[in-house]
Amino acid sequence: MKKVLPLLLLLLSYCLNAQTEEKSKSFPNENSAYLTFDLTTIVSPFAPRYRLGYIQSINKNWRIGVDLGYGQENIIFNTSNSNSRMDNYSLFEIRSEIYHIFNPSKRLNHYISGELYYIYHEEDFYNTHYHLDARDEQVFFDEAHFIREKIGFNLKYGAMFPFGEKVGMNVYIGIGPRLKNITYKDVVNPSVQNDYDDHDWFSERRTEGSRFGVSTTLGVKFFYRIN
Template sequence: MKKLLVLLVLLFSIGVYAQKGKDTEPRNESFITTDVISPFYYQGTLKGFSDNGTPRWRLGYIKNINPKTKIGIDIGYGNANSSIIQTFDNYSLWEIRPEYYHILNPKRKTLSYFSLALFYLNQHEEFKNQYFFSKDNGYSTFDKADYKRQKFGLIPKFGMFVNISNRIGLNWYTGVGVNYRINSYSDFVNLRPKQYNEEHFSPYFRREGNRIGVEFTIGLKIYYRIKN
């Protein structure tokens, strides 16, 4: 994570420096994108990072509307077989993320923008020998159970499109928004009450029920430029 932050700070510095160059004519360009961070997503706990992640392969398309406006969509999918990091059994996840971009400096080589992104995420996993908090705040353990997570959200972002060559570039972004999470469990095997033990801490993001929370994002994409 520290290396990622250093990389994003470096890209930000490059972007700021690039904006000092001469103005150019506004470019009617669209982008095909792929996220380089999403295949390595881990879920955080109060004690650090979980041993099991929520990786997904994410592809996107950003369509130019006019010099100051673009719209885009990202679609992501991951499962236990395609993952390059560890996941729980029978893990699968898909997501969709439409986004509106407002370009702040359409005449610059490095484009800065504010954007507004919506997202929906649907995740399934099979847990074995795990612990969790139920809707009524009871603490329980089980031998096996199916877990489902749905998450909706809205995230305002700031980012930059930094050119590497005539066709290839990097898109870094960061933002803070809100999410609505729906967690559910089913098909328990040997479900039983358990006395709470901090060593068996059940991550907050797996707590059963519905919750509103803060959604933070920071990421990096590679894009291929399509000249309209």
């Protein structure tokens, strides 16, 4: 018994010390605010843009955030492998998001979130084609002005990895419904053909009209805690 008591005291001391270290290593969440920069949208092959965000903690389990994205032909990189010249390219987006943090007292935070977003995108296309909505026809043209509007909702899962007291990475993945509307204006030399290609996997990106569907999202954000 005399030998067991010192061992119990030593074990208790170790547990208390471990809890103190865990608390000191936890990342502060309550009443914190964050600035974010999305590292994936700037290299998007179809719609590159810069996306900046702000996240505000409501309490230790809930946060709200907003993101603004903007792309313009003179400030973005054209990473597409196609012949797109990205003439008159511009894109604007706004996203609002609410987060629920599963483990707010831990250093690495896991969360689920709901995100509502709107995107407006336009640019000029040359020497290509688009599909007519609900018809097995394609319109080939020399030049046309492309306009895409998209509104949707994503259910997301993510994790915030802090690298220090101020900075870290937010990795996320999500899926949700969306409504997309595509129009083509000022079409030069249009030619309608009936040779619809069933194996054109990207045909939906060029189909004129409004379509319901499902969108996925995957990305990495850099964050900086400002308080």
